[in-house]
Amino acid sequence: MEILRTLPGDDVRQIMWRYADRFDLQMAIQSARSIARGLVARLVADGQRNTHEWTPRKAELLTAFDQSGLTALYMDPEDGGFIAGPKNLALSLVALELAWVDGGSATCSLASNLALAPIHEKGTPEQRHAYMGGCVPPQPGEDRVVKRGAFALTEALPYIGVDTGVVSGRVRVSDWQDGQEPMLQVEKRGRFITNMDFATFVTAAVDSDDPRIKGSCMVILEESDPGTFDRGTPTKKMVHQLSSTCDPVLNLTIPASRIIGGYEVRDGVIVPNFSHGEIIGSVFHRTRIPVGLMSSVKLLSAVEPVIRYHRNRFRGGDAAQPGTPRFDLGLQQKEDALQRLVDVWATGEAGMSLGLAAARLADEFDPIERAKDALLAERGVVGVRAQMSALRKVQAQAIEYVELLNAPVGKRDEARFQELDADALAKFVGLDALSNVLIPACKLWCTGQTAVMMREAVALVGGYGITEDCPGFLFQKWNDAQLEATYEGPEAVQRRHLTATMNNPVFLASLHAWVRELKDLAKTRPGLGAGVLATGLELWAWTLDHLQNATDPEGRKLYHNKRQGVTFPLADALCWLLGPYFLLKDILELEAKGGDNPVVADGLQGLVTFFLDLFHVQAARGTGEAGRLCAELVYGFRSPGQKCCAVGDAECVGPEELAHFVHLRSKADMCFTGSRLSKDRAGLALSQVMIPEALDYPI
Amino acid sequence: MSGLHIVVCGSIVPDPLQTLEPVTTPAGPGLKNEMMLPAILDPWAGHALFEAANLAKSVAGSKVYLVSLGPKAKLQQVMMTIGQKAPFELVVADGPASGFTDAAEVAAELAAAIEAIPGLDKSQLLVFGGWQSASRGAGATLQMLGERLGITDQFQGVDEIKMQADGSFTVLERIEGGSYQLSSCAGTPAVLGWATGNLPEPPNNPQIGMANMRLIMPALQKAKPAKVSTGEVSFVAVELPKQVRETRVVKDMALEEMAKEIVDWIRG
Numbered sequence: 024m025e026i027l028r029t030l031p032g033d034d035v036r037q038i039m040w041r042y043a044d045r046f047d048l049q050m051a052i053q054s055a056r057s058i059a060r061g062l063v064a065r066l067v068a069d070g071q072r073n074t075h076e077w078t079p080r081k082a083e084l085l086t087a088f089d090q091s092g093l094t095a096l097y098m099d100p101e102d103g104g105f106i107a108g109p110k111n112l113a114l115s116l117v118a119l120e121l122a123w124v125d126g127g128s129a130t131c132s133l134a135s136n137l138a139l140a141p142i143h144e145k146g147t148p149e150q151r152h153a154y155m156g157g158c159v160p161p162q163p164g165e166d167r168v169v170k171r172g173a174f175a176l177t178e179a180l181p182y183i184g185v186d187t188g189v190v191s192g193r194v195r196v197s198d199w200q201d202g203q204e205p206m207l208q209v210e211k212r213g214r215f216i217t218n219m220d221f222a223t224f225v226t227a228a229v230d231s232d233d234p235r236i237k238g239s240c241m242v243i244l245e246e247s248d249p250g251t252f253d254r255g256t257p258t259k260k261m262v263h264q265l266s267s268t269c270d271p272v273l274n275l276t277i278p279a280s281r282i283i284g285g286y287e288v289r290d291g292v293i294v295p296n297f298s299h300g301e302i303i304g305s306v307f308h309r310t311r312i313p314v315g316l317m318s319s320v321k322l323l324s325a326v327e328p329v330i331r332y333h334r335n336r337f338r339g340g341d342a343a344q345p346g347t348p349r350f351d352l353g354l355q356q357k358e359d360a361l362q363r364l365v366d367v368w369a370t371g372e373a374g375m376s377l378g379l380a381a382a383r384l385a386d387e388f389d390p391i392e393r394a395k396d397a398l399l400a401e402r403g404v405v406g407v408r409a410q411m412s413a414l415r416k417v418q419a420q421a422i423e424y425v426e427l428l429n430a431p432v433g434k435r436d437e438a439r440f441q442e443l444d445a446d447a448l449a450k451f452v453g454l455d456a457l458s459n460v461l462i463p464a465c466k467l468w469c470t471g472q473t474a475v476m477m478r479e480a481v482a483l484v485g486g487y488g489i490t491e492d493c494p495g496f497l498f499q500k501w502n503d504a505q506l507e508a509t510y511e512g513p514e515a516v517q518r519r520h521l522t523a524t525m526n527n528p529v530f531l532a533s534l535h536a537w538v539r540e541l542k543d544l545a546k547t548r549p550g551l552g553a554g555v556l557a558t559g560l561e562l563w564a565w566t567l568d569h570l571q572n573a574t575d576p577e578g579r580k581l582y583h584n585k586r587q588g589v590t591f592p593l594a595d596a597l598c599w600l601l602g603p604y605f606l607l608k609d610i611l612e613l614e615a616k617g618g619d620n621p622v623v624a625d626g627l628q629g630l631v632t633f634f635l636d637l638f639h640v641q642a643a644r645g646t647g648e649a650g651r652l653c654a655e656l657v658y659g660f661r662s663p664g665q666k667c668c669a670v671g672d673a674e675c676v677g678p679e680e681l682a683h684f685v686h687l688r689s690k691a692d693m694c695f696t697g698s699r700l701s702k703d704r705a706g707l708a709l710s711q712v713m714i715p716e717a718l719d720y721p722i
Numbered sequence: 723m724s725g726l727h728i729v730v731c732g733s734i735v736p737d738p739l740q741t742l743e744p745v746t747t748p749a750g751p752g753l754k755n756e757m758m759l760p761a762i763l764d765p766w767a768g769h770a771l772f773e774a775a776n777l778a779k780s781v782a783g784s785k786v787y788l789v790s791l792g793p794k795a796k797l798q799q800v801m802m803t804i805g806q807k808a809p810f811e812l813v814v815a816d817g818p819a820s821g822f823t824d825a826a827e828v829a830a831e832l833a834a835a836i837e838a839i840p841g842l843d844k845s846q847l848l849v850f851g852g853w854q855s856a857s858r859g860a861g862a863t864l865q866m867l868g869e870r871l872g873i874t875d876q877f878q879g880v881d882e883i884k885m886q887a888d889g890s891f892t893v894l895e896r897i898e899g900g901s902y903q904l905s906s907c908a909g910t911p912a913v914l915g916w917a918t919g920n921l922p923e924p925p926n927n928p929q930i931g932m933a934n935m936r937l938i939m940p941a942l943q944k945a946k947p948a949k950v951s952t953g954e955v956s957f958v959a960v961e962l963p964k965q966v967r968e969t970r971v972v973k974d975m976a977l978e979e980m981a982k983e984i985v986d987w988i989r990g
């Protein structure tokens with residue numbers, strides 16, 4: 024049987040992650056990679072992470088990003104960028120290339136885009152043009168300084184953090200002459216604001232402190248505005264030191280035209296077109312995807328250094344003679360060393376597949392969202408309520424759409440699918456339901472599980488793992504994952520988001536379609552692990568349904584947004600299952616298309632077998648974790664006095680209303696069949712795979 | 723002086739950080755998993771390309787072609803980086819880029835590919851390449867290519883070319899003993915096998931990349947298969963140069979100390 028011959032390269036990833044025909048993305052990846060494995064790695068190796076301050080050496084990053092086009096990646100061609108259309112996948116791929124070496128450098132590359140995102144999503148055309156264009160580095164012959172932005176939402180304690188409603192930033196009218204544009208006085212004390220050491224503008228969330236301004240909004244503050252633009256002291260962070268973070272104090276006078284998205288004057292009151300809540304909702308929806316991927320990619324980056332350490336462990340000196348297994352395999356003689364690395368790798372693959380599925384979905388979704396907005400405007404449907412009601416009316420079509428979307432291409436009603444695919448509203452509702460699960464799931468699971476599994480990777484390198492000399496910067500990556508789990512909305516925020524979206528019937532229709540697909544696959548290709556995942560998803564769906572109807576012994580509803588003890592673990596359970604599902608899809612894509620590329624065709628069978636083994640490992644793990652969480656939720660809220668069944672503990676078969684759950688649980692256990700054999704095989708493959716002579720970045 | 727037509731010949735080599743293990747294949751010697759190993763542009767050809775781009779910028783109306791004999795799927799990957807570094811038009815002959823193919827056959831294929839470039843003005847032609855390659859250090863290909871194209875003004879180990887307004891130019895070639903030979907040449911055509919040149923690798927520029935890709939992708943698609951083999955050569959044995967590893971990893975050692983240690987070692 025053929026096994027994995029080399030570590031998967033670009034040709035393989037381009038097929039799996041679906042950008043084989045996007046040379047714009049492939050070029051951006053190469054640019055990011057050369058910066059990551061060159062400049063970024065040198066900065067880390069030279070100890071630049073040991074300072075909190077923004078140093079001239081760290082600032083070299085900005086020049087490198089400018090020169091190689093990464094700064095302009097977010098912009099549209101008309102503003103000086105080079106990629107047309109949505110850029111979620113592009114930004115994700117670049118961020119993960121940088122994070123392969125150092126997460127802080129990726130944050131540094133993304134932060135200006137985060138500052139621009141409110142302007143990009145909701146800004147007026149003038150704002151968009153001025154700031155998107157202004158953030159493109161000057162071209163030869165142009166005489167201007169590039170703008171760089173910071174995004175200031177979080178405030179000094181006790182104000183904005185997870186709870187974005189407790190705004191202390193203030194805006195009031197400072198001067199309003201008849202017939203002239205009002206001048207506003209803005210006060211904002213930020214906390215943990217990225218890019219602040221060198222930002223030339225800040226997009227800040229503020230609330231009205233003046234009866235002549237209605238509600239909250241976001242504003243653009245420039246360093247040249249009259250008043251105080253104090254960048255503040257650097258945050259003494261122990262992670263991501265290649266990004267700049269400070270607690271700024273801003274007190275500035277600005278024209279009202281800096282209200283993001285503009286305003287109207289109604290009865291002598293300035294009414295911003297968008298509240299700060301509306302803006303950050305649309306911003307964070309997308310920007311969280313690269314963060315999840317920045318975490319997961321660390322696990323993939325750990326594979327090569329760990330294998331090399333294990334293999335070389337006893338070489339040199341007289342600890343082992345060439346030709347002996349001890350010399351050739353080193354620690355890879357030991358099953359546990361191999362299999363723990365399989366776990367690390369499988370977790371990384373699942374996270375990558377989930378995150379990139381979310382990124383591609385966001386790219387597909389962006390134009391549909393705009394088409395939906397245009398259609399509703401054309402029909403005169405304005406206001407949030409009216410829009411929600413219009414969208415609710417197409418729920419049945421949206422369900423049908425996602426079912427067809429997930430049905431096998433040759434077997435579905437193609438004409439109907441095309442019809443619904445062209446229906447902007449149905450498609451919007453369908454994709455919205457999916458992205459509202461995939462995006463928070465990616466941020467939550469990829470960051471959280473990387474923080475857990477990077478510890479395993481660090482452990483696999485023994486004492487070196489916790490020294491500065493550890494190849495691959497594993498210790499730093501472990502720590503960095505914790506920040507990635509925190510900024511742009513900590514895990515609690517993602518779980519709260521999932522609580523509101525994972526029970527959406529449109530999403531559930533999609534999930535049930537996945538179950539059907541997996542069951543079909545399990546029939547035609549038994550032993551793959553599709554069965555265990557199908558059972559895990561069924562078990563989860565059953566549990567959700569049960570918890571939505573069940574009450575605790577005091578008669579209180581279990582599935583309720585106040586009961587985070589129910590909804591949060593259920594959200595976690597779902598996330599365990601999503602990664603493996605998208606991983607399987609990516610492997611099947613590779614299997615189907617790899618043969619067309621001569622580079623990939625060579626060794627394809629071994630590669631696919633290996634990836635399927637990783638999938639099986641992760642599907643079993645995911646179903647195991649989800650099953651445990653579901654069991655705790657289903658049984659855990661029954662009072663100790665409530666007997667399981669009439670026969671007593673010894674022969675308990677469970678209460679009747681839970682019979683199906685009991686059946687699914689035991690089926691899930693049986694579905695583990697073969698999963699450890701997959702792990703054995705994957706471990707063996709790791710002991711034989713050819714790796715490069717040396718890491719391609721310094722230590 | 724009207725614009726130069728600079729043809730840079732260069733292909734790919736396996737990334738030198740990879741494990742390069744010679745194996746015997748039905749088509750002669752090769753490297754283990756060669757097709758799957760990531761590749762880079764041959765560094766010597768890279769120097770030639772960057773020098774060509776620089777020269778083309780200084781002589782109005784000039785044009786750079788990169789002629790590559792290599793497996794097109796792998797070339798495509800390498801173009802994602804190289805295509806962003808300098809403006810050029812790609813010409814591809816789809817065949818092996820192995821270090822074991824016969825230099826004469828390679829030169830014949832390259833000559834045919836160059837002859838077929840539409841609108842190429844041979845009187846304005848400069849053929850650039852590496853004076854050797856990272857996969858085969860014979861330094862033979864360019865010389866044979868020049869002969870086939872009828873270009874007998876040839877320079878090897880070039881580190882600099884300086885064009886004069888009248889179309890003549892001077893060339894700095896490396897010769898033995900760390901010295902240089904300065905030659906002057908009345909004009910094109912000429913063949914220049916580059917050593918390292920003097921230019922750093924340009925940073926990636928996506929605007930150049932996007933412009934290049936409009937021609938690179940079609941060039942890859944319409945690449946003609948090239949038949950090159952190991953020719954008459956039969957390889958008795960192939961092995962990597964023996965590595966003598968008495969490596970010590972020392973951090974933060976002063977440059978003077980390092981130099982002193984090397985001098986001590988040389989003196990024995």
Ligand SMILES: Cc1cc2nc3c(=O)[nH]c(=O)nc-3n(C[C@H](O)[C@H](O)[C@H](O)COP(=O)(O)OP(=O)(O)OC[C@H]3O[C@@H](n4cnc5c(N)ncnc54)[C@H](O)[C@@H]3O)c2cc1C
Nearest residue numbers: 174175176177184185186215216217268510511512513515
């Ligand atoms: C290095 C770094 C860079 C940053 N960059 C920026 C930036 O550029 N711009 C910006 O605006 N912000 C930035 N932040 C701020 C970041 O987004 C916040 O730290 C984050 O949103 C959490 O807010 P907090 O620290 O106040 O945590 P808190 O709000 O105090 O929450 C702490 C913890 O309490 C629990 N918790 C809180 N609320 C709930 C709830 N409702 N339900 C359940 N549990 C809850 C959770 O466990 C949560 O993790 C950055 C932070 C760091 C560390």
